[in-house]
Amino acid sequence: MTDYLEQATVFNLAAGRLGNKPFTVSEYNHPAPLDSQAECVPIIASFAAAQDWDGIWLYTYSHSSDEWNREHMNSYFDIDTNPAKWGFMRAGTAIFRHGGIQPLSDISLIPLTGSEEMLSLLVNLHLKHDRGMFGVLTERAQITRYEMLKTQFVSTLAGRSASKDSDGSDPKLNWIVEQGKGFYAAWGLSAWAFAGHAGRFEASTDGRISVTSPSFVAMTVTALDDAAVNESSKILVTACGRCENTGIIFSDDRRTVGRNWGETPVQIEAVEAVLVLPDGNWKCQALGPDGMPSGNVTAYDRYGKGILRLSPQYKTMWYLLAR
Numbered sequence: 001m002t003d004y005l006e007q008a009t010v011f012n013l014a015a016g017r018l019g020n021k022p023f024t025v026s027e028y029n030h031p032a033p034l035d036s037q038a039e040c041v042p043i044i045a046s047f048a049a050a051q052d053w054d055g056i057w058l059y060t061y062s063h064s065s066d067e068w069n070r071e072h073m074n075s076y077f078d079i080d081t082n083p084a085k086w087g088f089m090r091a092g093t094a095i096f097r098h099g100g101i102q103p104l105s106d107i108s109l110i111p112l113t114g115s116e117e118m119l120s121l122l123v124n125l126h127l128k129h130d131r132g133m134f135g136v137l138t139e140r141a142q143i144t145r146y147e148m149l150k151t152q153f154v155s156t157l158a159g160r161s162a163s164k165d166s167d168g169s170d171p172k173l174n175w176i177v178e179q180g181k182g183f184y185a186a187w188g189l190s191a192w193a194f195a196g197h198a199g200r201f202e203a204s205t206d207g208r209i210s211v212t213s214p215s216f217v218a219m220t221v222t223a224l225d226d227a228a229v230n231e232s233s234k235i236l237v238t239a240c241g242r243c244e245n246t247g248i249i250f251s252d253d254r255r256t257v258g259r260n261w262g263e264t265p266v267q268i269e270a271v272e273a274v275l276v277l278p279d280g281n282w283k284c285q286a287l288g289p290d291g292m293p294s295g296n297v298t299a300y301d302r303y304g305k306g307i308l309r310l311s312p313q314y315k316t317m318w319y320l321l322a323r
Contacts, residue, residue: 001030002039002182002195002216005175010047011145015133017051019109019156027059031076032084033248033257038218038240039184039195041088045095046186046193050171051152052103056096058085072245072264083268083289084218084243087317091191091238094222100191101171106151110141113158122157149173174204190223190232201273212272214241219271230278237319239310241269270312277306280323284308287318 001008009028017023025048030040040058048056062080064070071081079085094100113121129135133155137143143153150173171188183196183204194201195218198211211217219239223232245262277299288294297314299321301307308319 001043002036002175002184003177003180005145005177005182008145008175010044011148012132012134014047014051014053014148015137015153015155017053017152017154019154022054024055024057025053026057028056029059029077029079029085032073032078032082033076033244033250033261035242035254036195036216036218037082038084038088038243040085040218041092042095042186042193042195042218042220043184045088045092046101046171046188046191047173049096049099049101049188050104050149050173050186072262072266073243074261081266082243083266083317084240087240087268088218088220088238090224091193091220091222091236094224094236095186095188095191095193095220098190098226100222100226101186101188101193102169104150104152104170106170108141108143108151108153109156110137110143110153111156111158112136112140118158146175149175176200176204189228190226192221192229194219208276210274214269214271217241217271217273219273221275232278233280233323235321237275237308237310237321238317239271239273239319240317241271243268268317270315270317271310272312273310275308275310277308277321280306282306282308282321282323284319284321286314286316287320288316291318293320 013025028044030037044056058079060077062078063075073082125136137153171186174185176183181197183200185204186193198215198217202210217239221229222236223229224234224236225232245266248257248262249260250257282299284297284299285293286295286297297319299306299308
């Protein structure tokens with residue numbers, strides 16, 4: 001989805017929010033075996049946090065009722081054995097549930113109707129836009145997708161349009177697509193989320209992160225002590241490229257695997273990248289598939305500056321930093 005901002009599902013979802021009502025998303029996924037499926041949790045967790053949604057459910061844990069010991073992916077939507085989804089759950093929790101990315105303070109209320117003829121106006125909007133609420137809000141208030149990265153747009157049945165201005169401490173969401181290659185970034189006080197092409201990381205993060213491989217990467221940097229990233233003493237870095245079963249067989253156009261899902265074990269495309277760390281005496285451990293430390297990782301360069309070098313040699317998508 002990172003490459004297709006104009007078709008991105010999250011904007012139409014956000015446009016469906018009604019004022020003074022809880023807003024939850026009950027079915028969301030970027031299905032396997034997409035090469036970009038690891039973008040799922042970083043994007044939905046950070047976007048939903050910024051838009052101040054109340055709950056997110058990924059669809060689905062498992063369609064199986066008798067395969068509790070299965071250790072490979074066997075369908076498009078099941079996440080129970082999918083590292084590209086489960087591997088980001090701790091980061092997603094820090095981003096969404098623990099407030100790593102705060103809600104945007106700029107809120108715009110958009111009335112769908114006037115004080116009179118409410119029913120006929122709603123009927124006309126439905127006939128014109130069906131369930132496309134982004135189109136409705138665009139008609140009523142000429143909003144854009146880029147504005148939704150900076151403002152919460154909330155529809156109301158009637159009344160006047162109103163807004164609340166930013167207090168200056170908002171998260172910063174950026175989504176840029178150039179020459180068909182996109183990059184999504186969400187910067188919060190105690191969590192960062194990224195998804196995009198390797199060559200876009202360095203410029204899009206002001207040199208803080210550079211990625212060598214693979215070609216498309218999802219990455220999060222989350223403080224586990226709820227402090228700001230620059231002040232945190234415990235940070236989890238999560239990074240993943242592709243995610244596939246061993247022996248999976250794609251069609252020639254790489255659009256489907258049919259029933260050729262392959263077998264155990266599931267493998268991830270480990271990331272090679274450099275992350276510039278906040279000042280401090282950092283120690284880092286790579287975490288194994290069970291979440292336990294599996295080896296030490298150098299977290300400084302020869303000059304003593306905090307530098308984390310992610311590498312496939314550590315066979316992990318998790319790096320736990322402490323100082």
